[in-house]
Amino acid sequence: MNTTRVRSADRVMDILLLLAEHPSGLATAVIAEPLDIPKSTLHHLLNTMADRGFVGYSPELRVWTIGPAAFSVGVTYVRTSDLPRAAAPFLRSLCEAHGATAHLAVLSGMEAVYVAKFETSGPGPRLVTEVGARLPAHLTAVGRVLLAALKDREISDLYPAGGLDRRTGAGPVDRIELADLLAEVRRSGYADELGATTPGIRCIAAPVRIGHVTVAALGLTFVDGVRSPEELTSLTEDLRRISDELSVAVTPKGGGHDPTHRETDSGARTDGRAVRSETADRLDAGKFEPTHHPANSAVTG
Template sequence: MSKQEQEKHDGDQVMIKSTEIVQSLLKGLVVIQAFDQQRPTMTLSEVATATGYTRAAARRFLLTLVSEGYAKQEGKQFSLTAKILKLGFSYLASQDVWQSAKPLMQQLVEQLNESCSAAVLDGEDVVYVGRVATTKRIMSVSLNVGTRLPAFATSLGRVLLADLKDEVLNDFLTTCRIEQYTAFTLTNKAELAAEITRVNQQGYSLVEQELELGLTSISVPVRNQAGKVLGALSISTHISQTTRQQVLTTILPTLKACAAAIEQLTY
């Protein structure tokens, strides 16, 4: 981490000094994030390896999490507990717009009979902050609030990336991990940059079978009254059920109308 990092706050430039950063808190968060779908449980040695910390340091962080109820220990195995969800729900509780948007998303789902999601950008991923699903299953994984998907290969992600400043987007494309999920996945970074520029110009992103075969999704931005993008709203369908033309002529206008209605909630 650099000695000083900048963040925008109410239009003013705020300087954050390295001496004001609590390193132990940052390290504790790294330990939490080391647990994922592939590593739901780990030994002390595995946590140390995953985080790059010494066994002694990893042990202190794990025991702290256990003492506060955010993790549990069974023999040599450590895992997170459901209490960790409070951290995510604290964010959601502070974002009234997504709570208020759920009835509008529900109406959209009933109208189209397709699943609707809302997400924000977090690092290289989109994180779901709202989800209303139909009984139709179109992905091999379950999607819920808190689910993370790669931003570069999703329509939600490309809408959010299209809002980034050029230098920030360039940094993202330079450092992000690109994976070939299907034969249709756009992996060339120059072509990906061009696609994100196109998304910015047209105001929506349509992604077909890039993340999973058969999956088509279309997303639009949701902005506040100042024009700042708060997140993205998407509809997902199966390519066998909905043609590209139907997505553009039927789903897209309805999706835009829902996003506009959600935007009104921020006024």
């Protein structure tokens, strides 16, 4: 057996596990000390991992962070554990408690992909979005939750300078307005969208996390103007509570970070990062049967 090769692989795993515990990043020297890796060797390993997308480096902060390839590997369990089906009882609970359409979405590039939905059997909006449909992420509450988990440079890559598509005259006009919206989502811990996809329809959404990774967004959609401020507050608090409960339910035991932990006084959870979900990949490949609990067909935000 080539023990040198095994040691290198072992060190790569140790680096990934250490960085996973420190989402804000670590300097080279801080990585080297607890892992007992010579700095020259560590530099070679980190540069190779960066080339493959498993780590990233911030020249401004001079720290290494987990890269998108590592996050993609980290959420592959979605392919077998079936996040949409796991979410079904939580969607039902929200729908029945508030008489609104509940839905689950994942991020695919610049789009929010709807992978599960539960609708009330009573009167309510009949929305245009079916399970498997896609909407521009910047126009939807679920999409904004997912985008808010990305780093600024990742947002810049997705949205070059220039105007953004708008459907109804509502929503951000450019990347600067989008950045302001996402900053508010990070601060508050949820997104609130009104009329950007369908006039008169409002959606509130909150993140679903596995460890530090935002893998989906849970949303509630309803007609605007029919609920009191107190009812909206109750709905938002319930949505955030249930999104946290779903996060706990889908996080493997020993998965580390407690998704219910809010790290700022405002309740914002600022350490999450979104990835292109394996659920979205499965939809593209035709290998996934989304979860739709009608009662009716629907718009979502």
